[in-house]
Amino acid sequence: MHSLYDNVLALSTGLCESKMSFIIFWDDEFHAVHHYSHGIKNFHSTDFALYKERFGKLKASCFYAPNTKYHTLFQDLYFFKHYEQYAKTLIFPILDDKNQVCGLIGVLHPENPSAIEQNKHALKQLSQHVGKLHSEHKIKRRNNQPKPILLQSLNQLPGAHYEFIISPEGQLGFPNVSDELINLHPHFWSIPHLSCPDSIFRLLHRMDFHDFRTFLLEKEEGRSVEFSYALKNEGGSTKYYMVRINTYLNDAGETLCFGIVKDISLQKSYENVLEQIIFDISHVMRRPVATMQGLTQLIELDKMNRETVKEVAYKLQLVSNEMDSFIKKLYNNYQQRWEELEESEKK
Missing domain, CATH: 1.10.287 (Helix Hairpins)
Structure with missing residues (x-):
């Protein structure tokens, strides 16, 4: 299930600028967390039956707790007790194909109050996307179809982002880029017309793929890659962009890479x-x-x-x-x- 949801976790952490994001599916007994500096972690100590009992029948469109330490829904749950230093919690339910709550997606962070509406919008879209992935995954499991490796459609998700695969031999797969990223700056407009993965990579990263891979091999395991660069606008003004890339190694030895691009000019x-x-x-x-x-x-x-x-x-x-x-x-x-x-x- 990590091949389905790890990138969504990284995306939710990046979009909400939070310290940590998490996904829980109680019937699948799946609980994964993405920390902005430590990467993905599994929680095997989760009491899934208690989560199902507590959240499975609640009809709230979202759950917001200004202080998880004292909130009755969260205060005695091990996960939230363990991470109670992140005082604020924003959570959206995940609905299955029968419109029943089957899990939760959320972020734990002391977010800027002015960003709460933006974070709600991003998490709502992510929860809907994860619900579709979960339903499709269950259908494919019943039909013994192969599991999908990456997200089905980047354009269902909020934000400017992209994904690519590096083979065990170090070869770059063709990047999949969202429409929002292409429209972010005239610099990216040529991406749909490029037929070479390396050309798209250089356009996105402002560096050679082999230099990036060397850097990737030297970085601390589990940490995201982050850098920024400047681009001239059509009017001559300079715009600044931050790129954050989360990487995961699957069972086939492939490196799955998921990148988020944000305009940090202001x-x-x-x-x-x-x-x-x-x-x-x-x-x-x-x-x-x-x-x-x-x-x-x-x-x-x-x-x-x-x-x-x-x-x-x-x-x-x-x-x-x-x-x-x-x-x-x-x-x-x-x-x-x-x-x-x-x-x-x-x-």
Whole structure:
């Protein structure tokens, strides 16, 4: 079942920017977890009968617990007790072909409250897709058909993503790319017209496949591969993209690779602005701060007369006014830059 659901787990972790995602099917006694840095893990200690009893007949469209440690649905379940450091839980039920709840898909993470609706949308689509995969898988098992290796249709899933297989001999299989990724940037528009797997790979990764495979062999087992690169837009502006690739080794010795591409241009712009703010504060404000420190060291009331104290106080006031004026200009300047960045992202 890992060949069906491991990539979905990696996708749910990436889309929701969470620390961990999980899938549970109680009748199949399948419970797998994807941790953003440790990869896939199986949970054999799960009490599947208890999960079925607790969640199988609930008709909620989703379950949200601001604190799993105290929520009555989760607090005494071993899995949630074990991972109670992730306070918030967002879970969607998985429905089978008879519209009955057969499992759960969810994420555990202290997510940004503003992203909750986006995460709900992504998980809802993933739960529907997993339900279809589960039903098709059961039918194929009954008919003794071979198990599918990768996802059936990337375009049923949210987000810009792709998948490919590396054979045991190190040969690259033809990448399967979602429509959303192709439409992400003009750079990717030529993908449907390329007939060489290596050409598509170079377009996606901005690197040679053999260099990537060498890097893959050297990385720590179970960890995802993550990198970013910059692309020029049609208008000449630079866009930044992050690629996260999760890899799995199947029984046939093939490496299954599932990649997520995200536009991080706004995040990158924020980082650049923050770096500039830190630079300005550390350099421009050092002079008045040093002046104030020097003046305060001069103030020894037992050695200074009243006129000298008044003169030092006057200079302190001038320096403090200068700092206050600078802080206001700094705030207005960067407030304007934030607004310009956000406005450019809307276009």
